[in-house]
Amino acid sequence: MPTSAEKTPARWESLPSWLLTQTANHAHRLVAEAFSSVGARGYHYRLLATLEECGPASQAALGRRSGIHLSDMVAAVNELADRELVERAPDPSDRRRNIISLTAAGKRQLRQLEKKLAAGQDELLAPLSPEERQRFTELLSRLLDHHTRRTGTPDEPWR
Amino acid sequence: MPTSAEKTPARWESLPSWLLTQTANHAHRLVAEAFSSVGARGYHYRLLATLEECGPASQAALGRRSGIHLSDMVAAVNELADRELVERAPDPSDRRRNIISLTAAGKRQLRQLEKKLAAGQDELLAPLSPEERQRFTELLSRLLDHHTRRTGTPDEPWR
DNA sequence: CACAATCGTTAGTCGTCCGAACGGTTCGTT
DNA sequence: AACGAACCGTTCGGACGACTAACGATTGTG
Numbered sequence: 521m522p523t524s525a526e527k528t529p530a531r532w533e534s535l536p537s538w539l540l541t542q543t544a545n546h547a548h549r550l551v552a553e554a555f556s557s558v559g560a561r562g563y564h565y566r567l568l569a570t571l572e573e574c575g576p577a578s579q580a581a582l583g584r585r586s587g588i589h590l591s592d593m594v595a596a597v598n599e600l601a602d603r604e605l606v607e608r609a610p611d612p613s614d615r616r617r618n619i620i621s622l623t624a625a626g627k628r629q630l631r632q633l634e635k636k637l638a639a640g641q642d643e644l645l646a647p648l649s650p651e652e653r654q655r656f657t658e659l660l661s662r663l664l665d666h667h668t669r670r671t672g673t674p675d676e677p678w679r
Numbered sequence: 680m681p682t683s684a685e686k687t688p689a690r691w692e693s694l695p696s697w698l699l700t701q702t703a704n705h706a707h708r709l710v711a712e713a714f715s716s717v718g719a720r721g722y723h724y725r726l727l728a729t730l731e732e733c734g735p736a737s738q739a740a741l742g743r744r745s746g747i748h749l750s751d752m753v754a755a756v757n758e759l760a761d762r763e764l765v766e767r768a769p770d771p772s773d774r775r776r777n778i779i780s781l782t783a784a785g786k787r788q789l790r791q792l793e794k795k796l797a798a799g800q801d802e803l804l805a806p807l808s809p810e811e812r813q814r815f816t817e818l819l820s821r822l823l824d825h826h827t828r829r830t831g832t833p834d835e836p837w838r
Numbered sequence: 839c840a841c842a843a844t845c846g847t848t849a850g851t852c853g854t855c856c857g858a859a860c861g862g863t864t865c866g867t868t
Numbered sequence: 869a870a871c872g873a874a875c876c877g878t879t880c881g882g883a884c885g886a887c888t889a890a891c892g893a894t895t896g897t898g
Binding site for chain 2: 530540
């Protein structure tokens with residue numbers, strides 16, 4: 521079998537779910553490496569970005585907006601607070617809450633992460649032409665929208 | 680802005696890497712749920728499919744062909760062997776190796792998993808037209824190909 | 839023969855996602 | 869005013885996929 525054993529077409533390799541999850545792994549790896557080069561990971565970026573976008577908020581609110589599970593917020597906020605990228609202060613008007621806010625250093629870090637992120641996108645989409653990139657993200661958006669709408673949005677007060 | 684706090688467009692939500700990983704999560708969830716309904720997970724399917732495709736082989740060879748890390752093969756094969764979907768026998772010609780082979784029950788299970796998988800694909804791509812599905816998988820294939828070619832293929836003997 | 843490479847195995851890590859539980863706090867109703 | 873429901877932060881743990889390090893046993897090769 522000098523030559524026959526080499527090829528491994530593997531029939532599942534053309535399945536959308538396979539293509540999707542594997543490509544996502546590469547994407548994740550690219551971004552994670554970029555982030556870790558400045559000592560951060562995905563949750564940190566999401567948190568910082570959400571904070572800048574919506575302003576100071578409680579952990580629960582941040583979690584909902586950034587899609588991070590409440591259970592994981594504690595550690596993520598701790599890590600950010602340890603590096604003083606974020607500040608945790610009690611809410612005087614509701615003693616259950618901590619109000620998380622972005623520090624100047626946090627904002628700088630966010631700029632760094634955004635730079636890394638942008639580079640990552642480019643590396644990720646390298647083999648695609650601008651038009652293809654657009655179609656790709658458009659299709660992805662439709663898919664994601666469809667599925668989050670069906671399962672992932674229990675926040676609507678539906679009223 | 681009594682109403683401005685509701686919306687959370689979140690600027691990262693249009694990034695390809697985000698769309699990709701999130702959509703992949705949904706895909707993974709769909710497939711995992713389908714698999715777990717017959718007591719299996721991704722590794723099991725990959726192993727069974729590879730076995731059927733390439734015939735009996737050592738764990739290391741199987742791992743290479745199915746993209747499963749050697750360290751994770753032990754557990755996966757154990758789980759399959761416990762359910763008698765697979766057989767582990769010593770290789771007489773090389774006592775380091777175990778030869779893994781598919782049982783009749785394993786083949787039946789594989790059929791089940793394939794059925795589940797196909798249903799999952801359909802659910803995943805539900806919002807897309809047939810043409811869109813094709814373009815989508817084509818773009819994904821190009822991306823995945825590009826990235827695995829660059830990083831994921833240390834098997835080449837590059838002789 | 840001695841050394842390098844391979845095989846199976848064990849035991850960990852990491853990141854993302856998720857569920858269960860609990861004490862403390864606030865709010866809506868009565 | 870009081871009570872129960874709902875919410876907040878927190879801790880613990882688990883699933884899954886991917887990955888690293890190390891080790892004994894075996895093999896093949898210089």
